[in-house]
Amino acid sequence: SAVISQKPSRDICQRGTSLTIQCQVDSQVTMMFWYRQQPGQSLTLIATANQGSEATYESGFVIDKFPISRPNLTFSTLTVSNMSPEDSSIYLCSVDNWANGYEQYFGPGTRLTVT
């Protein structure tokens, strides 16, 4: 299994500002995933990030709002731009293991509150 860390673990931000969330994996992985979990809700995939290429965004999510970087095989960042209270969520980074039936391993999450 992979060990994933995220920074920050939580933050309280002002409306209109941006926050960059970092995700570090302890092994090289091809694909990294970013999810959003709004309060009391399930996980919603924001985008899939492959190293060396543009992230692939799911319907309802755009690059201008959620720019993603993937500079190498162990690291990715997600920026939440021009935040509003509706962006208050847990943001989760994950990787999958195709050798293990595409089992997903998740980071501890970043709890974001926008005031």
Add this chain to the structure above:
Amino acid sequence: AQKVTQAQTEISVVEKEDVTLDCVYETRDTTYYLFWYKQPPSGELVFLIRRNSFDEQNEISGRYSWNFQKSTSSFNFTITASQVVDSAVYFCALSASGGSYIPTFGRGTSLIVHP
């Protein structure tokens, strides 16, 4: 398209009771994987089990057991003799070849175990 339905939003039991969490899935693919994850109040998602579509054998792990039935497209999870530490949100997920093995999550079932 793939879909996961967890009809039970919240279940409340008293310690030592048995409880079953339901999961019904939809997919047109013949090759797919089913998962259960636990999300305790700390927020981190913990992998519990993976099942592939060709293996309908039920599994028991301690107090946990899983019943996979392709005939009813269900993958139910039973906790025997529940404990307070089992209190969490439980997510069922499906990943299939048609969806590039990116998982679709159910809405989650919140389990509250009272002492």
